[in-house]
Amino acid sequence: MSTTVAIVGGGWAGLACAVDCVRRGLQPTVFEAAPQVGGRARTVRMDGLPLDNGQHILIGAYSETLALMRAVGADPDALLQRQPLALEFDDGFSLRAHSSGRLGLAIAFLRACGMSWRDRLAALRLMRALRRTPAADETVAALLARTAQTDGAIKHLWAPLCIAALNTSIEQSSARVFARVLTDSLMGPPGAADLLLPRADLGSLLPEPALFWLRAHGASVNTGTRVRAVRQQADGFAIEVPDGAPCFDRVVFACSPHQLPALLGDLPGMQDIARQIAALAYEAITTVYAAFDARTRLPAAMTGFVAGEPHWVFDSGQLGGPPGLLAGVVSAANGTREETERTVLAALRSQFPALSDPLWVRTISERRATFRCTPGRTAIEQPRDSRIAIAGDYLVADYPATLEAAVRSGLAAASRLAGASCKTQNSSGK
Ligand SMILES: Cc1cc2nc3c(=O)[nH]c(=O)nc-3n(C[C@H](O)[C@H](O)[C@H](O)COP(=O)(O)OP(=O)(O)OC[C@H]3O[C@@H](n4cnc5c(N)ncnc54)[C@H](O)[C@@H]3O)c2cc1C
Numbered sequence: 001m002s003t004t005v006a007i008v009g010g011g012w013a014g015l016a017c018a019v020d021c022v023r024r025g026l027q028p029t030v031f032e033a034a035p036q037v038g039g040r041a042r043t044v045r046m047d048g049l050p051l052d053n054g055q056h057i058l059i060g061a062y063s064e065t066l067a068l069m070r071a072v073g074a075d076p077d078a079l080l081q082r083q084p085l086a087l088e089f090d091d092g093f094s095l096r097a098h099s100s101g102r103l104g105l106a107i108a109f110l111r112a113c114g115m116s117w118r119d120r121l122a123a124l125r126l127m128r129a130l131r132r133t134p135a136a137d138e139t140v141a142a143l144l145a146r147t148a149q150t151d152g153a154i155k156h157l158w159a160p161l162c163i164a165a166l167n168t169s170i171e172q173s174s175a176r177v178f179a180r181v182l183t184d185s186l187m188g189p190p191g192a193a194d195l196l197l198p199r200a201d202l203g204s205l206l207p208e209p210a211l212f213w214l215r216a217h218g219a220s221v222n223t224g225t226r227v228r229a230v231r232q233q234a235d236g237f238a239i240e241v242p243d244g245a246p247c248f249d250r251v252v253f254a255c256s257p258h259q260l261p262a263l264l265g266d267l268p269g270m271q272d273i274a275r276q277i278a279a280l281a282y283e284a285i286t287t288v289y290a291a292f293d294a295r296t297r298l299p300a301a302m303t304g305f306v307a308g309e310p311h312w313v314f315d316s317g318q319l320g321g322p323p324g325l326l327a328g329v330v331s332a333a334n335g336t337r338e339e340t341e342r343t344v345l346a347a348l349r350s351q352f353p354a355l356s357d358p359l360w361v362r363t364i365s366e367r368r369a370t371f372r373c374t375p376g377r378t379a380i381e382q383p384r385d386s387r388i389a390i391a392g393d394y395l396v397a398d399y400p401a402t403l404e405a406a407v408r409s410g411l412a413a414a415s416r417l418a419g420a421s422c423k424t425q426n427s428s429g430k
Contacts, residue, residue, distance in 0.1 A: 002027045005417055006239045006248035008227045011039020012403050013391040014254030015210040016068055016410030022217045024418040033226035037211050041403055043203035046362045052202045053364055054287045055314050055327045060194035061185050062404040069206055072213040079205055080196040088300040090351050093156045100186055100193045119152035130183055134175035137375045143175035160304050163311055163331045166373040166400045167283045174375040180398045199320035232267055250417045254391040258368055269384055276380055285369035286333040288344040290358040296324040310344045337365045370401035389413035
């Protein structure tokens with residue numbers, strides 16, 4: 001009999017874990033509270049319209065996510081529009097990085113439109129400074145001050161990249177995490193900094209193909225099934241769900257961090273981990289979808305707004321979606337849903353005066369979109385009991401909350417449990 005694994009949470013971390021458990025010969029069962037899998041990167045229906053819970057961007061450095069998509073039969077080349085990193089702003093600023101690495105970046109800075117020589121030199125200075133890892137307690141704002149960044153470089157490069165990658169303002173963001181993101185992408189191997197813009201809804205990128213793959217491989221995925229408690233028993237773990245309490249050999253906690261401490265509380269030796277996770281703070285992301293006349297086309301598929309809100313506007317028509325549908329994204333959003341919606345629509349009208357009145361508008365606010373990526377965060381250790389694993393985008397200290405972090409954590413959880421399973425089998429002579 002193969003080792004049974006209960007996976008609490010069917011976001012990208014839980015699904016990655018489940019797929020890898022199958023590949024390693026374990027028998028996973030996923031419990032997902034929501035009616036659909038995908039967690040914070042899912043497709044929802046609003047008044048019958050399929051919409052993503054928020055515009056997502058992947059980058060070329062997401063190697064494990066891309067490999068997992070392929071493994072479950074989702075073709076990244078068809079589902080994602082790959083383009084060199086391009087920053088196009090509403091004030092005419094434009095930068096394209098056709099290749100990564102120091103030389104590629106230097107060329108991109110030289111050719112950028114709307115960058116003064118002082119801005120270009122400042123940008124190169126910051127990239128050079130990143131050869132040394134910033135101190136654990138340094139903020140991005142302090143790093144920018146230390147490397148004498150100009151207003152132009154901050155406005156067009158560092159502030160938008162920081163808010164896009166860390167979903168936290170430069171004043172609050174960790175310089176170490178920002179440096180890691182920049183070096184892995186801009187200074188990474190060829191293609192690492194490429195933008196991969198979804199040409200299909202988020203559900204089709206991974207959650208739905210993974211669900212189909214898992215069921216076809218004999219794994220069980222129970223949506224609409226909230227786990228109320230996990231209790232340790234002599235020979236495993238009882239997973240308390242509305243219609244019973246089935247028992248499993250192993251358990252993976254792949255739920256969002258704010259939901260986890262309550263579930264961990266009953267298990268012996270988990271209090272420190274629960275406390276560490278409970279201390280995380282969160283940032284919101286609001287996406288305003290506005291449908292205009294189908295002939296509407298913006299100058300670029302993705303346009304940055306220097307004045308802030310929205311931070312980016314995406315033109316779905318240029319990304320395989322319905323023509324005329326625009327998505328305005330506000331990261332680290334502070335206002336109410338209604339306020340943010342008004343601000344985004346006003347900014348769109350003022351930037352693109354030819355826009356007609358929207359045919360409809362739908363706004364989705366994710367209050368806890370990501371953890372706040374502040375300096376000094378420490379990695380969250382796995383529990384001492386090797387039959388338990390934690391998976392999720394918040395575990396690694398030097399990385400922000402991303403799809404890639406979620407997928408990697410899910411794969412690591414499966415590997416940990418497979419290791420524990422081998423040890424048990426060896427010691428019991430099975
Ligand atoms: C609006 C928005 C925009 C984003 N943009 C980007 C982007 O552009 N690029 C990028 O890389 N990342 C982006 N992210 C971050 C990315 O979506 C997350 O990092 C990732 O989805 C987290 O996955 P996860 O599996 O770790 O957690 P989650 O997705 O939170 O999954 C946890 C799952 O557990 C379930 N659950 C919780 N409690 C229980 C329970 N008791 N029983 C059963 N199930 C339970 C939840 O319903 C959920 O489905 C964005 C996030 C948001 C919200």
